[in-house]
Amino acid sequence: MSDKPLTVYEDMKSKGYSRRDFIKFCGMMAAFIGVASTGVSKVVKALESKSRMPVVWFHFQECTCCSESFIRSSHPMVADILLDNISLDYTQTLQAPAGYQAEKSLQDVMKNFKGQYLMLVEGSIPTGDDGVYCCIAGKSAIDIVKEAAKDAKAVIAWGNCASHGCVQGAKPNPTGAQPVHKVISGVPLINVPGCPPIAEVMAGVIVHLLAFDRIPQLDGLKRPKEFYSRRVHDTCYRRPNYDAGLFVQTFDDENAKRGYCLYKMGCRGPVTYNACAVIKWNNGVSYPIQSGHGCIGCSEANFWDNGPFYQHLASFPGFGIETTADKIGVVAGIATAAGIAAHAITTNIRKGKEIKEEIKESDHSQKEDNV
Amino acid sequence: MTQTNKRIYVWELPVRFTHWVNALCVVTLAVTGYMIGRPIAFQSGAEASFSYWFGTIRFVHFTAAFIFFFSFVFRIYWGFVGNQYAKWNTFLPLKKEQWVGMLRVLKIDVLLMKSRPLKTIGHNSLASLSYFIAFLAFLFQCITGFGMYSAMSDAFFPQLFRWIVPLMGSDFAVRQWHHIFMWVFVIFTIIHVYLVFYHDYVEGRGTISSMAGGWKFIEEESPDK
Structure with missing residues (x-):
């Protein structure tokens, strides 16, 4: 091996991929990250000329479904190119x-x-009890993240765990699990949420970084706009x-057979930002809603x-399972009406005499006027 | 001594106008909003291309929201140029006498501890506070509503509310709270309408009609002829 690190293209060639495969891959990635057709050449050029990017990929509190999703991406080259060819130095x-070693x-x-490597994080980071709930090689996850993030070029938080805390961060969150962005600061960070994220989305984010040498445009929650700007709905x-x-x-009704909207079955499409309905899963075969x-x-x-999953409104905290805001609203409305009825009755008891007197007085003065 | 009634012009036309626009909008928004949250699935066996009723309900909701918002903005403006009963500072309990007034309203009109009615010309202190809280609820509904709307619109105005989604964590949370606050309006409306009837019944000063014509009556003690 020569001292000079191989470019992505050279590396692919050595693995037996043809030029045609390479161009197809570039075209697909360019389409995913949303560049115009003229931008394809930019992607091609970047992958031809740039040497592989050093990458460290950490696993903390997670189930490895992000990695699983990634290595099963529809295009075999995606996993190949990105797992073998970006130099994945640590995972x-x-x-x-x-x-x-x-x-x-x-x-x-x-x-x-220093300052050149890409840091990928899969999993949330426990912060409770000094981070003892996840230790690797004698160090806590929180220390590892802070140390590695310090000199990273950029950090990508894979999946819901690293982006939002996912199941570990759900109530009551016994380990104090936190997403990556709550733990580190001062480094460009990209959240790629999903449980897991779509493989092509993950690849697209990495290719964007490789091709353009900067992080993609992000929304308010630090998600790449190219994949997370539209609701599933x-x-x-x-x-x-x-x-x-x-x-x-x-x-099991007729409407389900006809493929009507699953809104009333608690579908979260209207409040979920992801590319599922566009890119789909397993080589574009389907996605949850398409599967019914x-x-x-x-x-x-x-x-x-935010459960239960099969109803639209979440259970209202503190009022037991399956008590929605609507049920509480109706009870509050009835209580208000009852209060009003009680108040109206009391008003007549307490002020009735006074009102009658006023009426009498009014009659009296009317008679006076007539005289 | 006899009592005579004096007419006082309390609610100016813009106040009355925005009041009824708001009332109409609140009812429309609550009804359509509830239906958006819990749609009635009365159709089946139909082809989607032939109907658009749910889309229409959403359209009505969004339109009413825009009207409501600008009516609200205009009312705030009128709080600075309107008469003393419409002024912004009547809604903020900043003065000691407002707090004293609230206590008196609580004793006389809410707990019915004293039988002599308290007669204020504009809003009483407790009502003012409840309107101020309602204004905050308006504001919250506008921010969360347009925040959710911003994802499906390229228009400039809804984009101004985009920040609420990251602040509350997710669209789900925004939607949930937007829905909960609908109930604040329902309960506010019930109490508000009841109290207007109550004051009209107990005090006989034309509280109900004042929001139509603008006039209220106050009693004046005048010496006998």
Whole structure:
């Protein structure tokens, strides 16, 4: 091997991919990240000329579904190119070395590529009890994140865990799990939420960084706009049924068979930002709503706490399971009406005499006027 | 001594006008909003391309929201140029006498502890406070509503409210609170309408009609002829 690091293209060539495969991959990625057709050449050029980016990929409180999603991306090259060809120098799940060797390669990257390496985080970070709930190589997750983030070029938070806390961060959150952005500061950060995120979305974010050497445009929650600017609902193929007022009432009714809107079944599409309805899953085969089940909002903050999944309004905190705001509202309305009735009756008892006197007085003065 | 009634022009035309625009909008928004939250699925077996009723309900909701917002803005403006009963500072309990007034209203009109009615010309102190709280609820509904609307609109105005989604964490939370506050309006309306009837019944000074014509009556003690 030469001293000069290989470019992405050179590396792919050495793995047996043709030029045609490479261009196809570039075209697909350019389409995902939303550049115009003229921008494809920019992506091609970047991957041809830029050497691989050093990457460290951390796993903390998570289930590895993000990695699973990523390596199963529809285009085999996505996983190949990005797992093998960006130099993934450290990743607990997939790396060859173990023990001291593994930790050494992490230290090497942080030392040798100061300010150049990309830090990917999968999983939330426990902050309770000094972070003892997740330790790797004798260090707590919170210390590892802070140390690695200090000199990183950018940080990508994979999945709902790293972006919003996901199931560990759900009430009562015993480990004090926090998303990455709550723990670090001063480094460009991209949230790529979802449980897991779509593989092509993950690849698209990395390609954007490789091709343009800067982070994509982000929204208020630090999500790349190219994938998270539209609601699942607004891109859903069942949307016309919603506008027409055609709703599934139960999962086994006629309307479900006809493929009507799942809004009344608690579908979170209207409050969930993701590209599921556009890119879809498993090589564009389907996505939850297409398969007949509502969206559960897995790319949104606190989606576990916003349950039950099969009703639209969340349970109201402190009032027991399945008590929605509407039920409380109706009770409050009835209580108000009862209070008013009681008040009206009391008014007549307390002020009735006075009102009668006034009426008498009025009659009296009318008679006087007539005289 | 006899009592005579004097007419006082209390509610100016812009106050009355915005009042009824708001009333209409609140009812429309609450009804359509509730239906958006819990749609009636009366249709089935139909082809989606032939109807758009749910889309229409949402359209009515959004239109009413815009009208409501600008009516609200105009009312705030009128709080600075209107008469003493419409002034902004009647709604903020900043003076000691307003707090004293509230206590008296509480004793006389709410708890019915004393039988002599308290007669104020404009809003009484407690009513003013309740309107101020209602204004805050208006504001909250405007921010959360337009915040949710901003994702499906390229228009400049709704984008001004985009910040509420990151602040509250997610669209789900914004939507949930927007829905809960609808109930604040329902309960406010029930109490408000009842109290107007109450004052008209007990005091006989034309409280109900004052919001139509603008006039209220006050009693004046005058010496006998």
